[in-house]
Structures are given as C-alpha cells and as structure tokens.
Amino acid sequence: MQISIDIIVVIYNSERWIGDFLNSLKKQHYPLEKIHITFVDNNSKDKSYDLLNSCIFKEKFGDYTILKQEKNIGFGAANNIAASKTNQSHIYFLNIDTELHQDTLINIVNQALIDEGIVGAWESRQFPYEHPKHYNPVTLEVSWSSAAALLVRRECFQKIGGFDEEIFMYGEDVDLSWRIRAAGYRIHYVPQSIIYHYTFEKSKVNKDNELLNIIGSNLFLRYRYGSFKDIILGYVMCLLWAIKHRNFKFHLKLSQILIKSFSKMFKRKPNNLVANFCGWNYEIHRLGHEFHNSLLLETPLVSIIVRTNQRPEMLREALTTIKNQTYQNIEIIVVEDGFPKSKKLVEKSFKNLNIKYHATIEKVGRTKLANIGLALATGEYFNFLDDDDLLYADHIEVLVTSLINNPSYKIAYSIAFETPTKLVSMNPYIYEEIHYSIEFNSKFDRQLLLTQNYFPIQTVLFAREVYDKLGGMDESMEVLEDWDYWLKLSTQYDFLYIEKITSIYKVPFQKTDALTRKQELIEQTEYIREKYATNNINIPSRQSNFKKKVISNFKINQCEVSKILKFKIKQKY
Structure with missing residues (x-):
C-alpha cells in the first residue's frame, strides 16, 4: 500500500542545494503523484525562491507549493505554517541540504504502515555520516530524532502542538521528539531509509553563532526537561566554553543567552519525561560518527554463528538484531547446546531469514x-554472536565495507558498548541495562593482545580463508576461547581496526555472577599462558587486571563534559 504524504522543507539562502534535492525526489521509486511538497522560504536573499518556482517537473507531484515569508521566522515556526496548510496523514520533514536514495520514501513509509498507532515518528538514516546517538538495536526505538529527515504521524504532530516556536533553531527537533514521547508515542529509527545529508564549510563567525544557538537551546531544554543538577551543569559547561573562547563578542552574546535562559526558571513546565543530557548532546553517543558510510556494489555472503544455551527469549532478541541488519546477504547458523528448546522459536518467528538450526x-x-x-x-x-549480545543495525555493513575497501586485510574488528545487565525475569525475558561504557578501544597491537582480550567476540569479522587455513577453536577451553582464537589468528594475520561502536556486549551486574566469571577468567588465563609459553610467547599475569576490570563494571558510566566534568547516565528498557 502506498499512501499520499506531505513533504515539508524550510529554506533560507539555499540555492546551492535545491537542484540536487529536487532531482533526488524526482527519482524516487514512489508514485510522484502521492508526494505533496510544500516549501517555506524564510525570506531568502539569494535565488532560492526563483529556482523553486522554475522547477520544470513540478507538475509531476501531487502538490507543489512555495510559501514566501517576509522575514526569517525560524525553522520550527516555518514548519508549523506549512503543516497547518497541508492535510496528508503523514508529514515528512526534510532539510534542503539532503538528497534521497531512490528507496528512501518506500522504506520509511512501509515501516510507518507496519507500526501501530503508538509509534508517532520515524527517522531516516543519514549518509555519509550516521548520526551517532544510541538507539535500541532490538526495537529500533530512539529517544529523539533529527528533523533533517523525520516522518511524523499528523495526528501525533497536532496533538503535541507541533514545533515549539520559542526555539529559533537547533534543539527544536529534540524538544519535538521528547514531547512526542511524553504524549505516549514512540519514535522508531529506520536504518534502511537512507538520506544523504551534506554539510559545508562555515566561517568562524557562523560557527560561533551556531555554537551559541546550540548552547541556548540546550539550556532551554534543561529547564524544561532536566533536573536541577542538569541545569547547574549546563551553566558550568557554559563557563568552560567561555574560558575556551577568549573573545569579547562571543562572551557578550553568551552572557545574553545565559540571562535569557535564567528567566525561564520561573516559568518551567512540568513534564513526565526523564531526559538523558550528555554534555551538549541529548543522549549517549556511539563512538564512530566519522566513519564514512557508502553503499556496496558487491555483497558477499556473511555467516553469523549464534551460540545459544536453552534461552529462547534471549535468543529472540539476538536474532532480531540480525533481522534488523542493513546488510541483507546473511546466513544465520544457530547452534544450541543440548535439547532443541529454541527450535520452535527459530522456525516460527524467523522463518523468513536464511537460517540453519542445529x-x-x-x-x-x-x-x-x-x-x-x-x-x-x-x-x-x-561473525559470531552469542545469544545475550546485540548488534546495531549497521554492524555487518560496517565490517564488510571496511574489509572490501581494504583488501589487504582478512580480519576486521569494531568497538562494543560493555553493558552490565541486571536480570529481572527470564520468562518473560526482562532485564535492566545499568549503564554503557567502552572498556576496549585500541588499535591492533599483538603485544596488547598478549595481555588482554580486547576483541569481544561479536566485534570480529573474518574471511573464510582464515578459517580454512588455521581451523577452529581449542575445544579444551570453556572461557576465553575467543581470546585464544584471536591469538592464534594473529600469528598469521593483521586485524583491521574500525573506530565505531556497532554492538553491545552484556556482562553480569550481580556481584555473585561477576565474581564467578572473574575466577573462571583467572584460571583460564593460566592455561593460555602455559600454552603460549611453549611458543616462546610470554603472557603477563592478569589476575590483578581482571580484578580491576570486574570492579570497573560496577562503576556508573560517565559521559565526558568538555573533557573535564562527568555525570551519571542511566538507560533502561
């Protein structure tokens, strides 16, 4: 089913982007007559209005409207005006400095039609640089969405009153997202729906103005959604920026913003939403925002080996994150230890996947x-994935792309969030993720690998030829078998390091489980030391280091604030 949608685009001195944007719309694998476009020109001083008006194929669309404003009224206010003059069931807000992939609209609209009414908005994935904020890799639920490419259910948009026009620019999409959630709706990330979002070089003045707008919006949102601690921390961060930017004009404008934001303390609106402020950001970020994404011309088959141990509900989540992968040519090998308890789940719930069960x-x-x-x-x-770990949607895509683009390598690894997890119930499977931290983030170094296992098993992708040449794992080992395997592979191959978080590695939060795990690791390290001693490789004692690592799992993860201040982050699903 293909529905009619409204596309709303706000422009301001945007002539350089208009041609490519319109051409990308024209090439959509979506009926153009079902696309209703409304542009809002915020009093551009260049040729933006004339370029839009002279589009030679505008009659192909269901509607093509340009609303000319007499002054720049801001991003949110302009979007609200366009929304009030349109009437389709879904509104797709787009930035003018974007281009759509041919299947962008098909993929995001199809997901919107699948989702129930409790989902109020859907966000497209940005290329070449994906927005780095964290999302739930199982449900694809996200805490806030960028309005650069955001599809919103009209009834949801109207219910919450649209964009807050008090925010001129920056942060208005965060506020919109949080009010959507506060109204009882969810927001979903649609990584298969791709838009190319371009940025350009700005002058130092423009960069300072952008920074000041970001600061002002951040403080506003801290007043609206944050705790008293969040508000105070916002002012402390402002002080740090003032120290860093020793510029009188910058300080003067910053002072004006601080005074204006302080006045909001006395008209703060109560809200039932708990927000996660992370420095100037609004969510914990996945490291790797500088990774350059590109579509692959070749897609070799990838086998993901999933080990499971009589835990079908846990397995369900792991397999769902494979189902969510943007890379499609995947073979899944589910291997269950013992009785086929998960067979029914695999055959019923994942029958549409290329999956083998044993x-x-x-x-x-x-x-x-x-x-x-x-x-x-x-x-x-x-690639391996244990049943208690999770993959972000781009995990396989990132690893395969990196190896194809670097043909001298046969093994690649990325970074994982380590997540202490408290089990609440096994049936139904309910757990709490206490915090997220990056325990391992190092370039490939054989000496470092001799001292610690810094590749969580699901982070590594390796070519078949590596297995054909060196064989499988040492079956005399029951823990640290992956570390032993990486050491074995490292005798013949270099590993390609990818500085991006693409998976989640769960560890036990309960002290008894963690201490048992610690003792097992210590004992197995002795075995590995003796094993590699025969090859004249010395592995230092890691007992003290294992103790240190286990203790670190109980620390509350901190989000760096201007590289000086830190504060607590908690995430719960």
Whole structure:
C-alpha cells in the first residue's frame, strides 16, 4: 500500500542545494503523484525562491507549493505554517541540504504502515555520516530524532502542538521528539531509509553563532526537561566554553543567552519525561560518527554463528538484531547446546531469514558449539554472536565495507558498548541495562593482545580463508576461547581496526555472577599462558587486571563534559 504524504522543507539562502534535492525526489521509486511538497522560504536573499518556482517537473507531484515569508521566522515556526496548510496523514520533514536514495520514501513509509498507532515518528538514516546517538538495536526505538529527515504521524504532530516556536533553531527537533514521547508515542529509527545529508564549510563567525544557538537551546531544554543538577551543569559547561573562547563578542552574546535562559526558571513546565543530557548532546553517543558510510556494489555472503544455551527469549532478541541488519546477504547458523528448546522459536518467528538450526542434544560446551557453527557455515565471511549480545543495525555493513575497501586485510574488528545487565525475569525475558561504557578501544597491537582480550567476540569479522587455513577453536577451553582464537589468528594475520561502536556486549551486574566469571577468567588465563609459553610467547599475569576490570563494571558510566566534568547516565528498557 502506498499512501499520499506531505513533504515539508524550510529554506533560507539555499540555492546551492535545491537542484540536487529536487532531482533526488524526482527519482524516487514512489508514485510522484502521492508526494505533496510544500516549501517555506524564510525570506531568502539569494535565488532560492526563483529556482523553486522554475522547477520544470513540478507538475509531476501531487502538490507543489512555495510559501514566501517576509522575514526569517525560524525553522520550527516555518514548519508549523506549512503543516497547518497541508492535510496528508503523514508529514515528512526534510532539510534542503539532503538528497534521497531512490528507496528512501518506500522504506520509511512501509515501516510507518507496519507500526501501530503508538509509534508517532520515524527517522531516516543519514549518509555519509550516521548520526551517532544510541538507539535500541532490538526495537529500533530512539529517544529523539533529527528533523533533517523525520516522518511524523499528523495526528501525533497536532496533538503535541507541533514545533515549539520559542526555539529559533537547533534543539527544536529534540524538544519535538521528547514531547512526542511524553504524549505516549514512540519514535522508531529506520536504518534502511537512507538520506544523504551534506554539510559545508562555515566561517568562524557562523560557527560561533551556531555554537551559541546550540548552547541556548540546550539550556532551554534543561529547564524544561532536566533536573536541577542538569541545569547547574549546563551553566558550568557554559563557563568552560567561555574560558575556551577568549573573545569579547562571543562572551557578550553568551552572557545574553545565559540571562535569557535564567528567566525561564520561573516559568518551567512540568513534564513526565526523564531526559538523558550528555554534555551538549541529548543522549549517549556511539563512538564512530566519522566513519564514512557508502553503499556496496558487491555483497558477499556473511555467516553469523549464534551460540545459544536453552534461552529462547534471549535468543529472540539476538536474532532480531540480525533481522534488523542493513546488510541483507546473511546466513544465520544457530547452534544450541543440548535439547532443541529454541527450535520452535527459530522456525516460527524467523522463518523468513536464511537460517540453519542445529541442536547438539547432549551438552558439548560453548567452544564445541563455535566449531560446529564454523563447520556448517558457507559464507565468505564469518561473525559470531552469542545469544545475550546485540548488534546495531549497521554492524555487518560496517565490517564488510571496511574489509572490501581494504583488501589487504582478512580480519576486521569494531568497538562494543560493555553493558552490565541486571536480570529481572527470564520468562518473560526482562532485564535492566545499568549503564554503557567502552572498556576496549585500541588499535591492533599483538603485544596488547598478549595481555588482554580486547576483541569481544561479536566485534570480529573474518574471511573464510582464515578459517580454512588455521581451523577452529581449542575445544579444551570453556572461557576465553575467543581470546585464544584471536591469538592464534594473529600469528598469521593483521586485524583491521574500525573506530565505531556497532554492538553491545552484556556482562553480569550481580556481584555473585561477576565474581564467578572473574575466577573462571583467572584460571583460564593460566592455561593460555602455559600454552603460549611453549611458543616462546610470554603472557603477563592478569589476575590483578581482571580484578580491576570486574570492579570497573560496577562503576556508573560517565559521559565526558568538555573533557573535564562527568555525570551519571542511566538507560533502561
């Protein structure tokens, strides 16, 4: 089913972007007569209005309207005017400095039609640089969305009163998103819907103005949604910026913003939403925003080996994150230790995936499971995913792209969030993620690898030829079998380091579980030391380091504030 949608675009001195933007709309694999476009020109001084008005194919669209404003009324206010003059069931807000992939509209509208009414908005994925904020890799739910490419259910938009026109620019999409959530709606990320979002060089003055607008909006949102601590911290960050920017004009404008924002303290609106402020950001960020995304011309088969141990509900989440992958040519090998408890789940809920299921009947252990999975895999590349870990939607895409673009490498690894997790209930499967932290983030170094296992198993993708040459894992090991395997592979291959978070690695939060795990790791390290001593490789004692790492799991994750201040972040699903 294909529905009619409104596309609303605000422009201001945007002539350089208009041609490419319109051409990308014209090339959509979506009926152009169902696309109703409304532009709002915020009193541009260049040729933007004339370029829009002279579009030679504007009659192909369902509607093509230009609303000329007598002054620049701001981004949110301009969008509200256009929304009030349109009437389709869904509104797609787009920035003019974007271009749409041919399937952008099909993918985001299809997801909107699948989702129930409780979902109020959907965000497209940005290329070449993905927005780095965290999202739930299972549900694809996100705490806030960028209005550069945001589809909103009209009834939801009207219910919350549209954009807050008091925010001239920057942060208005965060405020809109949080009010959508406060009204009881959810926001979904649609990584298959791609838009190309371009930025350009600005003068130092423009950069300062942009920074000041960001500061002002951030303080406004702290008053509206944050705690008293969040507000105070915002002013402390302003002080740090003032120290950094030793410029009188900047200080004068910043002082005006601080005075204006302080007046909002006395008209703060109560809200039922708990916001996560992270420095000048509004959510924890996934490291790797500078990774350059591109569409692959070749898509070799990737085999993901999923080890599971009688935990179907946990397995369901892991398999769902594979189902959500933007990279489609995937073969899934589910290997269950013991009785086929998860067989029904796999065959019923994931029957549309390219999936193989194998249960060992008798218990064989996690390392034997890995080798069984490797033997069953037929892909050109291999990746592991244990049933309690999760993949972000671009995980396989990032790893495969990196290896294809760097053909001298046969093994690549990315970064993972380490997440202490408190199990609330197994049936139904309910858990709380206490915090997110980056425990391992290092370039490939054989000496470092000899001292610690800094590749969580799901972060590594390797070519079939590596397995064909060096074989599988050491089945005498039950923990740290992956570390032993990476050491084995490192004797013949270099590893390509990708500085982007693409997965979540869960560890036990309960002290008893963590201490048991710690003891197992210490004992297995002794075995690895003795094993590699025969090859004249010395692995230093890691008992003290393991103790240090276990203790670090109980620390509250901190978000860096201007590289000086830190404060607590908690995330709960």
